[in-house]
Amino acid sequence: MTAPVPGQISEDQLDPLMVAERWMLDGREVAVATVIETWGSAPRPAGSHLVIDANGNFSGSVSGGCVEGAVIAEAADVIASGEAKMLDFGVADETAWQVGLSCGGRIQVYLERLG
Amino acid sequence: MDPHLLRQLNAARRDRRAAIMLTDLGDGRNRLVMKGDPVAGDLGAAIGKAFLSVRSSVVEADGRRFFLNVHVPSPRMVIIGAVHISQALAPMAQMAGFDVKVIDPRTAFATDERFSGVDLVADWPEDALKERPLDAFTALVAVTHDPKIDDWPLTTALHAGAFYVGALGSRKTHAKRVERFTEAGLGPDQIARIAAPIGLDIGAQSPAEIAVAILAQVIAALRKPADLSEQPSAR
Numbered sequence: 001m002t003a004p005v006p007g008q009i010s011e012d013q014l015d016p017l018m019v020a021e022r023w024m025l026d027g028r029e030v031a032v033a034t035v036i037e038t039w040g041s042a043p044r045p046a047g048s049h050l051v052i053d054a055n056g057n058f059s060g061s062v063s064g065g066c067v068e069g070a071v072i073a074e075a076a077d078v079i080a081s082g083e084a085k086m087l088d089f090g091v092a093d094e095t096a097w098q099v100g101l102s103c104g105g106r107i108q109v110y111l112e113r114l115g
Numbered sequence: 116m117d118p119h120l121l122r123q124l125n126a127a128r129r130d131r132r133a134a135i136m137l138t139d140l141g142d143g144r145n146r147l148v149m150k151g152d153p154v155a156g157d158l159g160a161a162i163g164k165a166f167l168s169v170r171s172s173v174v175e176a177d178g179r180r181f182f183l184n185v186h187v188p189s190p191r192m193v194i195i196g197a198v199h200i201s202q203a204l205a206p207m208a209q210m211a212g213f214d215v216k217v218i219d220p221r222t223a224f225a226t227d228e229r230f231s232g233v234d235l236v237a238d239w240p241e242d243a244l245k246e247r248p249l250d251a252f253t254a255l256v257a258v259t260h261d262p263k264i265d266d267w268p269l270t271t272a273l274h275a276g277a278f279y280v281g282a283l284g285s286r287k288t289h290a291k292r293v294e295r296f297t298e299a300g301l302g303p304d305q306i307a308r309i310a311a312p313i314g315l316d317i318g319a320q321s322p323a324e325i326a327v328a329i330l331a332q333v334i335a336a337l338r339k340p341a342d343l344s345e346q347p348s349a350r
Contacts (some may be wrong), residue, residue, distance in 0.1 A: 014210065021125050024118055036140070036173055036182045047171030047184045084143045110182060110237045112143055115118040 016028035016060030020114055028055040029054040030035055030114040031075035033087075035062045040105035051114075054079050062109050063089070117145040124186065131188035131214070135162055140173070140180040186247060189214050190252050190278070190337055195240055195268045196259035197224035200283070204256070204326035205233045211330060213254070218243040220264060240268040254279035254333045256313070260288065262295065273305045279336035281310035281329060310336075 012018045016032075023030050024079045033050040035042075045065035050060040050068060052075035062071060078085055090106040120136065124147055127134045133150035137158075148154055153345030154162050157176035162183065165172065169180060170186045192208045194201045197219035209232075210213045216234045220224040225237035236243040248271075249255060255272035257265040269292075274278045282292065289311040296306050315335070 017125055017128075021121055022119070034138075034182065034184065036171075045171070046173075048183075073237065086140075110138065110140065112116055112138075114116045114121065 013059070014048040016051045019059040019074045020049075023051070023053055024114055029079045031111060032114050033062055033071045033075070033109050033111045035107055036110045037108040038105060039107075042105040042107050044107075052079075064106065067107075067109075071109060071111060078111050078113050082113050084110065086110055116229075120145045122146045123147050128186055128188075133166060133185075133187045135165055136184045136186065137162075138182040138184070140182055144212075162200070190217040190254065191250075192254045192256060193218065193244070193268070193272075195219070195255070195257040195265055196283075197226075197230060197235065197237075198258055198331070199223070199322040200258050200325050202229055203323040204329055205230060207226070207326055207330050208333070210234070211334065213333075218268075219259065219301065240264065244268070244271070249275040249277050251276045251278055253277045254281075254336065256281050256329060256333070258283040258313070260284055262292070266292070266295065267331065269309065270299065270301060273301065273308060278340065279310065279333045280308055281332065283313045284311060286312065 012022070016113070020030050020032060031052045033052065035044055035046050035048045038046055043060055043066075048060070048062055050058060050062045050071055051059045052072050054076065054077070056072055058072055059066065062069060071087060074085060074087060087109040088106070089109065118140075121317070124134055124136055127149065135148045137146040137148060138144070148162055150166050153159070158181065161176050163172040165183045165185050169185055169187050171182070173180060187328075189212050192213040192215045194204060194215065194217045197217050201217055205215050205217055211226050216236065217225070217230055218236045218238065218240050220237065220239045222237045225235055227235065235254070249268070253272070253275070255268055255277045257269050259265050266281060269280060269282055270292055275276070282289065284292065292311070293306055313332070314325055315332045317328050319325045319328040
């Protein structure tokens with residue numbers, strides 16, 4: 001890895017799976033969220049990752065910033081229990097979730113603990 | 116997710132090898148499949164398809180639901196010329212996910228101080244590209260203005276079918292380039308693939324602005340290949 005340049009975001013900081021590996025090697029507990037299905041207009045394609053540690057630090061994205069907060073909130077649970085969860089996000093009014101996708105699409109996110 | 120498999124996956128991605136991380140959505144178990152690994156049955160067929168389409172998706176196979184996350188090597192950008200534009204273009208292209216290499220035989224230009232954090236080779240392109248030749252997954256950006264340095268990588272990129280070939284230089288400079296390449300036996304269709312003047316026409320002036328114009332044109336060539344000929348060029 002190259003030395004960080006002030007004011008510059010390195011490639012590794014932008015790559016959630018590389019971040020997850022680094023956090024894991026640092027002994028931090030990590031949850032990995034993955035977009036597994038999308039319907040209609042969705043900001044991030046299937047396969048996109050958001051990784052979260054036990055303190056709520058996160059890297060990556062599963063939407064355009066619309067539902068990350070909710071996924072991060074669920075991550076603590078998943079890290080504690082080790083049980084994976086399937087999360088569905090759609091237009092706010094149509095789901096039990098308080099947050100939704102303003103773009104009108106729907107996404108399914110698989111949230112699991114690393115290890 | 117299996118930590119051991121995550122490390123293997125990241126190692127494969129660093130080595131530019133294609134891989135699929137398989138997750139059984141029933142029990143959460145993972146499996147890492149490298150391109151070329153034999154996998155039997157319906158799942159094997161779905162994996163083969165996913166490698167071809169480069170599309171991650173949920174598949175049903177052998178009575179189970181799997182998520183197939185396809186990871187393929189990032190596109191490469193080879194920049195000929197360690198000039199001012201390249202100092203802006205290299206980090207921007209890295210942020211956009213390109214695997215960037217800057218090549219310039221002029222050691223006054225190709226210094227680590229000017230290109231911190233960038234794969235920089237102070238050598239002639241002919242030698243610098245020996246180990247990893249240009250291919251269809253490479254964008255070639257030639258910005259030295261010097262035919263002695265630019266011509267060989269440009270013609271080599273055209274022969275290799277690089278997905279983008281761009282050259283800096285005025286219309287006059289490019290007209291001379293076209294003459295040289297025609298004499299060297301390249302056809303008009305091949306020569307027409309060179310984006311020159313380089314970059315989208317956004318009125319870019321500063322080196323960083325020109326870098327944005329070039330990067331945007333490279334991304335268009337990658338994501339909307341058929342449209343490239345219709346895009347206005349600037350420089």
